Amino acid sequence: MVRPRFAKLPVHQQQTIVQAALDEFAAHGFRDASLNRIIETAGISKGSLYYYFDDKSDLFAYVAQAGLGGLFEKVGPLPPLDAGDADTFWSVVEDYYLRLTRALQASPQVAALLRGWSAAAKDPEFQRATGELEEASLPWIAQALAAGQRVGAVRADLPDSLLIAVTLGIGEAMDVWLLAQEPHDDALPDVIAALVDMLRRAVGPGAASGAPG
Amino acid sequence: MVRPRFAKLPVHQQQTIVQAALDEFAAHGFRDASLNRIIETAGISKGSLYYYFDDKSDLFAYVAQAGLGGLFEKVGPLPPLDAGDADTFWSVVEDYYLRLTRALQASPQVAALLRGWSAAAKDPEFQRATGELEEASLPWIAQALAAGQRVGAVRADLPDSLLIAVTLGIGEAMDVWLLAQEPHDDALPDVIAALVDMLRRAVGPGAASGAPG
DNA sequence: CCCGTGTTAGACCACCGGTCTAAACTACCG
DNA sequence: CGGTAGTTTAGACCGGTGGTCTAACACGGG
Numbered sequence: 047m048v049r050p051r052f053a054k055l056p057v058h059q060q061q062t063i064v065q066a067a068l069d070e071f072a073a074h075g076f077r078d079a080s081l082n083r084i085i086e087t088a089g090i091s092k093g094s095l096y097y098y099f100d101d102k103s104d105l106f107a108y109v110a111q112a113g114l115g116g117l118f119e120k121v122g123p124l125p126p127l128d129a130g131d132a133d134t135f136w137s138v139v140e141d142y143y144l145r146l147t148r149a150l151q152a153s154p155q156v157a158a159l160l161r162g163w164s165a166a167a168k169d170p171e172f173q174r175a176t177g178e179l180e181e182a183s184l185p186w187i188a189q190a191l192a193a194g195q196r197v198g199a200v201r202a203d204l205p206d207s208l209l210i211a212v213t214l215g216i217g218e219a220m221d222v223w224l225l226a227q228e229p230h231d232d233a234l235p236d237v238i239a240a241l242v243d244m245l246r247r248a249v250g251p252g253a254a255s256g257a258p259g
Numbered sequence: 260m261v262r263p264r265f266a267k268l269p270v271h272q273q274q275t276i277v278q279a280a281l282d283e284f285a286a287h288g289f290r291d292a293s294l295n296r297i298i299e300t301a302g303i304s305k306g307s308l309y310y311y312f313d314d315k316s317d318l319f320a321y322v323a324q325a326g327l328g329g330l331f332e333k334v335g336p337l338p339p340l341d342a343g344d345a346d347t348f349w350s351v352v353e354d355y356y357l358r359l360t361r362a363l364q365a366s367p368q369v370a371a372l373l374r375g376w377s378a379a380a381k382d383p384e385f386q387r388a389t390g391e392l393e394e395a396s397l398p399w400i401a402q403a404l405a406a407g408q409r410v411g412a413v414r415a416d417l418p419d420s421l422l423i424a425v426t427l428g429i430g431e432a433m434d435v436w437l438l439a440q441e442p443h444d445d446a447l448p449d450v451i452a453a454l455v456d457m458l459r460r461a462v463g464p465g466a467a468s469g470a471p472g
Numbered sequence: 473c474c475c476g477t478g479t480t481a482g483a484c485c486a487c488c489g490g491t492c493t494a495a496a497c498t499a500c501c502g
Numbered sequence: 503c504g505g506t507a508g509t510t511t512a513g514a515c516c517g518g519t520g521g522t523c524t525a526a527c528a529c530g531g532g
Contacts, residue, residue, distance in 0.1 A: 215432025223424040247460040
């Protein structure tokens with residue numbers, strides 16, 4: 047995190063570097079991205095890169111943060127989730143998820159970046175750098191679930207950590223599956239609805255099981 | 260796949276190599292495992308290793324196959340899933356999942372191996388070597404889902420690929436969460452029941468949603 | 473002019489997975 | 503027993519990686 051220096055660079059040079067890194071990370075993922083290729087594309091030396099960034103993870107974190115920032119700027123903030131009843135909660139989730147998906151489809155490089163993220167997320171050194179981002183998103187999801195519980199849209203009979211884990215797991219499965227599909231834009235709302243409904247079934251209240259607990 | 264040669268080695272030397280590789284892969288995952296450390300631990304030269312195995316992935320595939328073989332030997336084969344009704348299907352799944360989890364808890368190294376597997380599964384070169392194993396397990400899950408659909412235990416209104424993706428996602432989330440918990444062995448059945456119930460809610464038939472489609 | 477500070481270039485390091493060749497070992501055959 | 507063909511081993515070597523370090527450069531102020 048030596049980025050104060052980086053901010054003092056001329057903007058177009060910042061953009062050159064960030065763009066080169068984004069290209070490389072999006073194309074090859076975190077681990078297979080090559081710093082040598084990045085500096086070659088950006089036209090800077092290795093010394094300069096390490097003058098502005100701590101290491102590879104730091105660079106990735108910066109690029110990812112920039113990408114995510116642009117994304118959420120387009121999507122807008124998440125509306126309050128506990129303003130209505132359970133149905134409202136889930137329709138807000140569905141709507142927001144749809145907008146997020148559309149934004150991601152419009153920014154395929156950012157989407158590729160995030161895909162590579164989950165692929166490398168187990169790397170401990172990688173976690174250290176992106177920890178802030180993940181710590182920012184994990185309570186985010188915890189808060190959403192808590193809001194859901196407040197309006198009776200999310201079950202409260204299981205540990206929070208389990209609900210979070212399953213939500214993340216389903217979310218990742220959805221993302222992977224969505225990315226593998228061709229984007230039939232007109233069919234997307236129905237698909238998203240089905241996906242969110244699956245999540246609702248899993249983490250919503252009410253039993254689907256016929257077997258006695 | 261040069262392993263015919265490997266089979267001709269004295270058994271204890273095979274074990275030495277496989278054990279060294281298992282230790283390394285379990286400790287560091289696929290990508291961060293070092294062949295140099297493996298050959299140092301096993302006391303062989305790099306030339307020898309590459310005389311018996313094509314490359315890193317090949318070695319991993321062999322070790323993983325051995326580990327999985329031992330695991331399923333302990334757990335036994337999956338009972339037929341389409342012999343009864345929907346409740347039977349899900350109770351068989353639950354029972355088998357419980358046994359698998361217990362076996363994994365008894366073989367933490369194999370568990371670590373599998374964890375590292377899913378982490379590196381996106382690596383294309385890695386896929387090539389473990390392709391046989393994955394191709395053996397992926398239709399496995401597809402067949403299980405198909406059997407569930409036959410007895411009305413699994414919904415049929417969504418694409419198979421989506422059901423598979425979500426099942427895998429929930430499964431991985433369960434695994435991750437289970438691994439993060441201390442193994443209270445007596446509470447495990449209830450936990451597994453809750454997890455399988457979540458899966459059943461998501462991919463089972465019947466609507467949990469109150470919102471109109 | 474000179475100096476100090478901020479910046480850059482790129483040689484260098486240890487390590488990686490993988491290749492290759494020459495030596496060593498083994499086994500068979502005359 | 504000697505020679506030889508085939509198998510196995512050792513480890514130097516290759517291009518690449520992320521990361522370090524130092525010497526040079528640019529440049530503003532006294």
